[in-house]
Amino acid sequence: MKKILAIISAFLLLLSCERADDLDSFVFDNPEIPIEIPNGFPALNSAVNSNLPTKFGVALGEKLFNEKRLSGNNTISCASCHNPSHAFADNNPKALGIYGREGLRNAPPIQNMAFMQFYNWDGNILQLEKQPLVPIITHEEMNSSILEVISKIGADTSYKSLFQKAFGDENISAERIYRSIAQYEYTLISSNSKYDRVERNEGEEFTAIEAEGFQLFKLKCASCHSTGLFTDQTFRNVGFPLNSSSEEAGRARVTGVMSDYMRFRVPSLRNIGYTAPYGSFGQFATLKEVLDYFDEGVLEADNLDPILKDNGNRIPLTASEKDAIISFLNTLNDESFVVD
Secondary structure (H helix, E strand, C coil): CHHHHHHHHHHHHHHHHHHHHHHHHHHHCCCECCCCCCCCCCCCCHHHHHCCCEHHHHHHHHHHHCCHHHCCCCCCCHHHHCEHHHCCECCCCCCECHHHCECCCCCCCCCCHHHCCCECCCCCECCHHHCCHHHHHCCCCCCCCHHHHHHHHHCCHHHHHHHHHHHCCCCCCHHHHHHHHHHHHHCCCCCCCHHHHHHCCCCCCCCHHHHHHHHHHHHHCCCCCCCCCCCCCCEEECCCCCCCCCCCCECHHHHCCHHHECCEECCCCCCHHHCCCECCCCCECCHHHHHHHHHHCCCCCCCECHHHHCCCCCCCCCHHHHHHHHHHHHHHCCCCCCCC
């Protein structure tokens, strides 16, 4: 009898070891996806190192990004406002959520997020993992709750499989949802525009008007739209038309400091040809309208950016200079990044 028990014990031990080995190999068969820093880009947001993209984490994040069950009535996903065919922005002045509810601001493009230090127009988010909950619970966006989302996708076997592959077991948690969406967004890197190929000496050259525009851009625009991201990530009041909503205060909504009133994060200009309209609530339909506004004179404000205040509240531009700058800006469009 003792001999039989010993044999059974040995068999069970062997079986448990095999299962453990299978689990270990399964968990570690989820390789990291390296993030290469393109030339001229700033360093990674420090949060990336704590949530490096993995093969199945990104796959899960992409599925969740396109999942309409994140919204209360199953009609709105992240991709509804961050459309891949528009460089992960949309073409509405203000974001449209559940039941067509209008948000406070324009939906910004999702690109090169791994290198940003602030997220959203007012910089209220510092780590991308903390962003997904905001649209899920916001009345004008998805109008749901994370518990409702977990309940909806919890019975879906395809999600159970992906959570297992990404995290080692089938447990669906809020943190894992946030981490996987962030991993996916970290991989959305745009650095293959004509501008990039010219800078890398890959056999392309600017046309005469693009080259002229580049020189004008460096003279009149690059103080704010710097680095390979084409933003210095600062918050500035550039005197754009004001949002009529009493809820809007720009950066001051976050800091509570009056000097931050109507200051907004300088937007990246990459893929700008795909992301109209422009401004924090889509004040301008075209790039020409933006440049015309700067040329004609912006709104006065106590905290107006010194670049404008010291120059009569404007950036003087001739018609030909505007055409040249727009021609250059269109070299920042990355066709390979946009998904039809």
